[in-house]
Amino acid sequence: MVGFVGELNSNMKDSCRWRRRKEARPAEILLAALKVFSLKGFAATRLDEVAKSAGISKGTLYLYFDSKDALFKAVVVEFILPQIAKAEEQAEDYRGSVMELMLKLVDQWRCNVLETDISGIPKIMVAEASNFPELAQFYLENVIQRTRIFIEKLIQLGIERGEFRQCNPKHAVRTFLTPLVFSAIWKNSLAPFDEYYDINEYLKFTMDNFMRGIKKD
Amino acid sequence: MVGFVGELNSNMKDSCRWRRRKEARPAEILLAALKVFSLKGFAATRLDEVAKSAGISKGTLYLYFDSKDALFKAVVVEFILPQIAKAEEQAEDYRGSVMELMLKLVDQWRCNVLETDISGIPKIMVAEASNFPELAQFYLENVIQRTRIFIEKLIQLGIERGEFRQCNPKHAVRTFLTPLVFSAIWKNSLAPFDEYYDINEYLKFTMDNFMRGIKKD
Amino acid sequence: MVGFVGELNSNMKDSCRWRRRKEARPAEILLAALKVFSLKGFAATRLDEVAKSAGISKGTLYLYFDSKDALFKAVVVEFILPQIAKAEEQAEDYRGSVMELMLKLVDQWRCNVLETDISGIPKIMVAEASNFPELAQFYLENVIQRTRIFIEKLIQLGIERGEFRQCNPKHAVRTFLTPLVFSAIWKNSLAPFDEYYDINEYLKFTMDNFMRGIKKD
Amino acid sequence: MVGFVGELNSNMKDSCRWRRRKEARPAEILLAALKVFSLKGFAATRLDEVAKSAGISKGTLYLYFDSKDALFKAVVVEFILPQIAKAEEQAEDYRGSVMELMLKLVDQWRCNVLETDISGIPKIMVAEASNFPELAQFYLENVIQRTRIFIEKLIQLGIERGEFRQCNPKHAVRTFLTPLVFSAIWKNSLAPFDEYYDINEYLKFTMDNFMRGIKKD
């Protein structure tokens, strides 16, 4: 439930609260911070709450992060970069049609991001971009653009192979990515107030419709 | 005068919480507040700044709005409801294919929302939903669900008329709306940091691809 | 007792606490701050205490001064510069021997600085110089060096007129000023713990001995 | 071992408050603390910095000193008392004129105090007196007054021997000591920001002028 960071803690029982845990602390703090930032946004997040949620005192936060700003940036940077890397790896040795690969990537993304706390990051980036310009810049360059380039190549390949119709890949990329990002944002904002809706079904439909629209013939 | 909004709230507890205090409409205040909230988010918005931007003193704000919360809610409610009404009107007397109507609605929405300050509202709703549960509830019921139902009927009609293939309209609605909402969110968050990109072209492509995917054959 | 700043308040009774006093506030705050800084030093001074001593709330301090640092600097700058100007004026139209003038200046200094709260400033400058390098720089240039140059000219004149023996004025200046500055420092540090001692008598003796040592023959 | 200091405190309440906890002398700690306290003042001194400067961990400080207060007091007491004793010894067997002895003492003081880190102590005493009343009391009794009495006897002797003119020794003592103490204070406060100035020359001049003023004829 806590995603990949949780693994670091999995062999630690609550009983060892008294243990020195310098190694594990940052990951625990980041996880707690991700949760609270995702829920409340940057300004409304109280460091007290993050600390309590991480099982430490407020002062201890400052042993690991210089400031609330630094913690926020670390949350974004530390959680998101491994996801990009992981996605790129998955694509590397793929054999098969571009369409199949793209659907597979959607599935990976669903498992690794959408269904974990990491899904909170797009929302906090979107909400706080103008308050953290350098972070926004960083995110754009290292996450957004990197992803766009990666997907654009696939679409280009699909066009060349005759899987996809002739079209502007720049638009196609964004059309493909929008439902993914949006479902993460929605899940962490209004979905809890909305009636139940199976996001899997949505992704399936949306992607199917995307492929119907973009495939040749 | 106030009744319009009041009616919509009639099924909410404490409904008059974000009603304006005075009859005179401080449109400048709401406009200024919309701008600042859209840019900074709720918590990072300073009432000082809103007041200055509206050309009044901070104290005067309190003649019209009970609190920062109330101002925020008023911004959302006052700007967004007329948009829904306007969209519904436009559909009413339409003669022509469903597809044409839907594309026309996209265009209307682009002019009336995306290219105005109103486009800031989806972002602030998404960012602050969990900090304003009643507002989230209100927004969902009066904006999101109302829009969904409206569009769902169109899609249903399209299917019945044989314009669209047989499919689950619930998913189709969300697939259709996602690019609209997302482009508004993006414009008010990361777009200013992104390279230039013509959002019109994006909407055209996305909607075209949506229609290619959903049309019969 | 409060010195020249007090005059600004002299026509205001306590009863008008409820009055707007934007004009008078800064002077009141500076006076209170001077007292507390003089007593406790910079770091040990609590803004709560300054505020209470000035009869205002903690937040009000920030309407007039950006930070504790800014308040501290303002205290030094605002109180000390007028003293320098006043001293220079007094010297301007003097007719008489240099020795008489210098003794008169000592007397003026005693009345205007030593016996007022302003005497606290040399101590706080000395104590905090290394924590406020720019302030130290400012103080040296605008207070210390200006005073030295002023006195050096007098001594030079005394030598030329044959009142004083041939000597290095650079050293004579410092020899003359040291007891003045030191008595201000002492009064605001260890004197309260010391046995009673008439500082007037000290100044008289010290200056008399200085003049005995420096006069011709 | 500890007795030496202990005896001096025997007439003070709570005298052992600033005694070292262990017998082993952490001379490095006191030296490091002297430096940092002299530079920054009491409150602005971080125990982290003292520890680092002494090459130990922050926790280790507490093996030797009960608190920051205790460390501060120990610094003052441990460094200053031996200086007094040393000065008194030097005077003991002196054969020659009082004037010569006094100038010799100035020279000793210059070597042993002014040119060492011990010169920082007068500044920190002056800066922190009111925050450490008992320490101020102790310093006055065991350093200031002891020195005054010592010098007063010399001056008295000088008057009796006809070296000095008839004058009030109480004032003469302070006039003699002021330049010494002040030069130590200055060196550790504003001097680093001031233009270069040879403090030796100053002392020579000042003492020469003092003697010119006080000698018979």
Place this chain on the structure above:
DNA sequence: TATGAATGAGACTTCATTCAT
């Protein structure tokens, strides 16, 4: 109606002190 000076609760942050190792 409009102002803006004043407030004070509440947040971030620091750092002396503790204590399990």
Place this chain on the structure above:
DNA sequence: AATGAATGAAGTCTCATTCAT
């Protein structure tokens, strides 16, 4: 004896809100 991670009290500073004018 020595460490350094952890704590939490206390301070600076912010800003929504009030209220006398």
